[in-house]
Amino acid sequence: MPEPRDSRAGQPPTLRDVAEHAGVSAMTASRVLRDDPRVLPATRDRVRAAATALGYRPNQVARSLRLGRGTGLVGLVVTNLANPFYSRLALGVDSVVVADGLKTVIGNTGQDLDGERDLVADLVGRRVDGIIAVPAGSDQRHLAAAAADGVPVVLASRPPDGFDADCVLVDDFGGARDATARLLSRGHRRVGFLGSPPAVYTGTERLRGYTAALADAGLPADTRLVRQGQTEPAEAERAAARLLALPDPPTALFCSNNRNTIGAFRAIRATGTDTALAGFDDFELADALGLPLTLVTYDSDELGRTAGRLLMERVRERRGEGAVPDGGSVAAHQRVVMPTGLVEYGR
Amino acid sequence: MPEPRDSRAGQPPTLRDVAEHAGVSAMTASRVLRDDPRVLPATRDRVRAAATALGYRPNQVARSLRLGRGTGLVGLVVTNLANPFYSRLALGVDSVVVADGLKTVIGNTGQDLDGERDLVADLVGRRVDGIIAVPAGSDQRHLAAAAADGVPVVLASRPPDGFDADCVLVDDFGGARDATARLLSRGHRRVGFLGSPPAVYTGTERLRGYTAALADAGLPADTRLVRQGQTEPAEAERAAARLLALPDPPTALFCSNNRNTIGAFRAIRATGTDTALAGFDDFELADALGLPLTLVTYDSDELGRTAGRLLMERVRERRGEGAVPDGGSVAAHQRVVMPTGLVEYGR
DNA sequence: CTGTTAGCGCGTTCAT
DNA sequence: ATGAACGCGCTAACAG
Numbered sequence: 001m002p003e004p005r006d007s008r009a010g011q012p013p014t015l016r017d018v019a020e021h022a023g024v025s026a027m028t029a030s031r032v033l034r035d036d037p038r039v040l041p042a043t044r045d046r047v048r049a050a051a052t053a054l055g056y057r058p059n060q061v062a063r064s065l066r067l068g069r070g071t072g073l074v075g076l077v078v079t080n081l082a083n084p085f086y087s088r089l090a091l092g093v094d095s096v097v098v099a100d101g102l103k104t105v106i107g108n109t110g111q112d113l114d115g116e117r118d119l120v121a122d123l124v125g126r127r128v129d130g131i132i133a134v135p136a137g138s139d140q141r142h143l144a145a146a147a148a149d150g151v152p153v154v155l156a157s158r159p160p161d162g163f164d165a166d167c168v169l170v171d172d173f174g175g176a177r178d179a180t181a182r183l184l185s186r187g188h189r190r191v192g193f194l195g196s197p198p199a200v201y202t203g204t205e206r207l208r209g210y211t212a213a214l215a216d217a218g219l220p221a222d223t224r225l226v227r228q229g230q231t232e233p234a235e236a237e238r239a240a241a242r243l244l245a246l247p248d249p250p251t252a253l254f255c256s257n258n259r260n261t262i263g264a265f266r267a268i269r270a271t272g273t274d275t276a277l278a279g280f281d282d283f284e285l286a287d288a289l290g291l292p293l294t295l296v297t298y299d300s301d302e303l304g305r306t307a308g309r310l311l312m313e314r315v316r317e318r319r320g321e322g323a324v325p326d327g328g329s330v331a332a333h334q335r336v337v338m339p340t341g342l343v344e345y346g347r
Numbered sequence: 348m349p350e351p352r353d354s355r356a357g358q359p360p361t362l363r364d365v366a367e368h369a370g371v372s373a374m375t376a377s378r379v380l381r382d383d384p385r386v387l388p389a390t391r392d393r394v395r396a397a398a399t400a401l402g403y404r405p406n407q408v409a410r411s412l413r414l415g416r417g418t419g420l421v422g423l424v425v426t427n428l429a430n431p432f433y434s435r436l437a438l439g440v441d442s443v444v445v446a447d448g449l450k451t452v453i454g455n456t457g458q459d460l461d462g463e464r465d466l467v468a469d470l471v472g473r474r475v476d477g478i479i480a481v482p483a484g485s486d487q488r489h490l491a492a493a494a495a496d497g498v499p500v501v502l503a504s505r506p507p508d509g510f511d512a513d514c515v516l517v518d519d520f521g522g523a524r525d526a527t528a529r530l531l532s533r534g535h536r537r538v539g540f541l542g543s544p545p546a547v548y549t550g551t552e553r554l555r556g557y558t559a560a561l562a563d564a565g566l567p568a569d570t571r572l573v574r575q576g577q578t579e580p581a582e583a584e585r586a587a588a589r590l591l592a593l594p595d596p597p598t599a600l601f602c603s604n605n606r607n608t609i610g611a612f613r614a615i616r617a618t619g620t621d622t623a624l625a626g627f628d629d630f631e632l633a634d635a636l637g638l639p640l641t642l643v644t645y646d647s648d649e650l651g652r653t654a655g656r657l658l659m660e661r662v663r664e665r666r667g668e669g670a671v672p673d674g675g676s677v678a679a680h681q682r683v684v685m686p687t688g689l690v691e692y693g694r
Numbered sequence: 695c696t697g698t699t700a701g702c703g704c705g706t707t708c709a710t
Numbered sequence: 711a712t713g714a715a716c717g718c719g720c721t722a723a724c725a726g
Contacts, residue, residue, distance in 0.1 A: 012496055014703060025713050030705060040711060055496065057472045061412050062703035065718050071408060072473075073452070081441070087434035094428070094455050103469070105420070105450050108441050122450070125404045126419075149359055149402065262632065269635070285609065285632045288616070361719060372697050377721060385695060409719030412702050698725075703718105710713075 013054040022050035033058060069319065070129030074311060077107045077119060077133035084283060085258065085300060086134070089156060092304020093132055093311075100312050102129060109136055111231070117142040124151055129318075130311045132156055138199050152314035156307045158201040159335065166310040168303055168336045172202050172280075175296035175340030176209025177216075179278040180254050182294050182342060184217045188252040188276060192225040192243045194236055194264055195256030203228060206256040206280055225250050236263020237270075244271050255279035265289055286345050293345040298338050306336055360401040369397035380405060416666065417476030421658060424454045424466060424480035431630060432605065432647060433481070436503060439651020440479055440658075447659050449476060456483055458578070464489040471498055476665075477658045479503055485546050499661035503654045505548040506682065513657040515650055515683045519549050519627075522643035522687030523556025524563075526625040527601050529641050529689060531564045535599040535623060539572040539590045541583055541611055542603030550575060553603040553627055572597050583610020584617075591618050599623035605630045612636055634692040645687045653683055 019029040024043055031039050032047040033056075039047075050056075064071045074097045078086040094104045105128065109116040113136060120142045123131055130152040133143055144163035147153045153160075155167040183191050193210050196203035207228070211221050227243060230236040236255070240263055243250055253268075253275060255261040261279030268275045268291065278294035286293055317331065366376040371390055378386050379394040380403075386394075397403075411418045421444045425433040441451045452475060456463040460483060467489045470478055477499040480490055491510035494500045500507075502514040530538050540557050543550035554575070558568050574590060577583040583602070587610055590597055600615075600622060602608040608626030615622045615638065625641035633640055664678065 015705095016703080026704080027713055028711085031712085034705085038711065043711085055492070057468065057496070059412075059703050060473045061408055061418060062718090063705080064408050065406075065412050065702090065720090066704045066706085068718065081434050081438045082431070084429070084431070084434075087428050087431075087437075090434075090453065091428045091455060094453060098455075103452050103454065103473070105452050106437065106441060107450065108438060108445075121404065126407045126450070145402075149404070265635070285636070288612070288637075289632070289635055290637045362721095363719080373719090374698080374721075375696060378696090381721085387695060390696085406719050409702090410721080412704095412718090413720045413722085415702060696726085698723105700721100700723085702720090702722105705716105705718095707716085708714090710711100 012059075013056045014059070015056075018047065018050045018054055018056045021054060022047045064127065070315075071127045072102045073105050073126065073128045074102050074308075075105050075107055075120075075123035075126075075128045075131040075133075077109065077116060077123075077131060077135070079109050079111050079134065079136045081106065081108050083259065085281060088300045089134070089304040089307070092301045092306075093308040094304075096305050096308030096312060100315075102312075102315075111136050113137045113139065120146050124149055129315045130154070132307045132311055134158060136200075138201070150318070152311055152318065154307050154311045154314070156303060160333075164333050166314065166334045166336075168306045168310065168338065170202070170298050170303065170338050171340045172205035173209040173212070175280060175298070175342075176206035176254070176256065177213045178209075178340070178342055179280070179294055179296045180210045180213035181216065183252045183254065183276055183278050184213060184219070186252075186276065188250075189219065190222070190225065190248070190250040190252070192240075192250035192253045193227065193256070194230060194239055194243075194253060194260040195226075195228045196231060196260070197229045202280075203256050210254050210256075230260055230263065233259050233263040233266065236260040237266045238263075240264040240267035241271065244268070244273055244275065249273070250275065252276035252278070257281050258283045261293075261295070265291060265293075282343065289346060291346055295343050295345065296340050297343050298340045303338055306338070310334060310336070359406075360403045361406070362403075364401055365394065365397045365403045368401060369394045411474065417662075418474045419449045420452050420473065420475045421449050421655075422452050422454055422467075422470035422473075422475040422478040422480075424456065424463060424470075424478060424482070426456050426458050426481065426483045428453065428455050430606065432628060435647045436481070436651040436654070439648045439653075440655040441651075443652050443655030443659060447662075449659075449662075458483050460484045460486070467493050471496055476662050477501070479654045479658055481505060483547075485548070497665070499658055499665065501654050501658045501661070503650060507680075511680050513661065513681045513683075515653045515657065515685065517549070517645050517650065517685050518687045519552035520556040520559070522627060522645070522689075523553035523601070523603065524560045525556075525687070525689055526627070526641055526643050527557045527560035528563065530599040530601065530623055530625050531560060531566070533599075533623065535597075536566060537569070537572065537595070537597040537599070539587075539597035539600045540574065540603070541577060541586055541590075541600060541607040542573075542575045543578060543607070544576045549627075550603050557601050557603075577607055577610065580606050580610040580613065583607040584613045585610075587611040587614035588618065591615070591620055591622065596620070597622065599625070602626035604628050608633075608640075608642070612638060612640075629690065636693060638693050640692040642690050642692065643687050644690050645685050650685055653685070657681060657683070 016026045019026045029047050032044050107119040132154045134156050140161045153165045227239040253264050258281035280296045282295050282297040363373050366373045376394050379391050454466040471493050479501045481503050487508045500512045574586040600611050605628035627643045629642050629644040
């Protein structure tokens, strides 16, 4: 396999190298490589031959700069790619985005709020075509700033706060209420709650759903049974264990996400009680745990795909914009809500 | 929140806008924004003020083009981000790469070989600083081409084939042999094998380990007990079910990856046999399946981090290269092998 | 310390 | 059908 290089060694060939090699001007080479029809077939073939001979790859950086558009990149801002929820989201986003010839840049913040701010600024500086974010905290000013800079922003599983943007949400409230109601319909009267820190939108929304179900059943909310703040299964397991060790322990638990459900499962199995368990998010092997389990499900791939589609709409919109006088948004921002369902495992 | 814009509406401000606003030349503004000390403190402050006033963000695209270096992006080529193995790899890579100020572009190929080729070409065209890949098939010519173009390439969990590159491997052979030997030490004499398609390096390497363990025990390899080609748990479950339905079924199964282990687990549970199970890759909830399970483990985060580190070494190396006469590699390519361990669950 | 010139690789505009 | 000139936004090299 000969390594073809005409020009300076080590440097990738440029359009000019191709042009010289083919005995034409850079302009003609450019036309050929972008399939401009106004080129003589003969020269076209010569240029193509030169390009393959040199192993020419158009420099997309230069192209982006010249075209003035974005870089064909979409920034995806999440807290933890190792959480299956986020990796599926990423996959869904990427599948849509790739279909339009773009690529996804991942930004994993690991819950670091400052890091998230820097990350978004960096993505804007990189001239991404758009940003899809699941903000970690409640402060969204960095996203508002990006949007103000003209970068399309789509939020996933959290609504925009303090600015306007498209978003895809899950029916957090309804799903949590339904799951809790299911527990109550089985006779449980003391139902505990385990969830993420209060700053997380989905967590509080799901707590609201849980509380609403209790209220519907005429039950008071017992704050001693509510534990917020667990992000990882190990923390959730400890929190659940403490609930189960209460003098008057709950007979059922509702968890606001898969991390907490898994932790609660471990605690229940460890203590050997027959506490009923329900949670938000389906997860692999949930059916194989040997415990009855009620889960709130939704199409998490579709969540990502929808986010991707919403973003691509805006991206296309921006590309088409010739000279909008005031720069106002062309179409109203959308808010898509994904429905949830309940599934019963292990019974 | 006033939206500051001095120049043409809608267009983000450029360095020149900042310079004009501060009453200096573009060059001086550039110096200030890159913390070049050779600027009068007074003007420095003026320029900084102008930059914040206009909401200026340096255009990294233009910067990359000018500097001639890469774009500060690392391409990550994998087949399926939804597989926890790959999402952890991605996380490990990203954590290292981010520490050097770069970002990760994900390329999810979904087993599509042509797609992988196009993807790599696209990444090269985008002028990524390097590529980390887990190639889907056995043909690596597209990666060889990228490497020949001067883009550092690191392979993860597969060795380079047909060209030279750094790589991080798992001790596939040893891990598989140890796990199979463990099954044999418990008296099993008919051990089945479930694994990925033969084109996948890790699959065949782990098959070799399995076969070696059998040979060490003086057992022949019974090809009827070997099923390759399953990529997803559902396929693996069917393949396992067929093995268990054999007139003389295996009393134990060894699976070459987590997808196959999960499928086999389901088949065993469904048929109700007490077939012993071992597999490569640890996975969440493996301890909670209520079945004895032997797994080959390794530090999958460290795998990603190592890949990232190997790549960053090359990237730094390339940046430092002034004018190497022949463009030969500066340091020999490395091959790091991650050790494996065995873990027993559910007994 | 600051400004001018030049050009990274490409594509648009206007000639030819 | 082809080419020359110019500029996208930024910065290295050289003035002054």
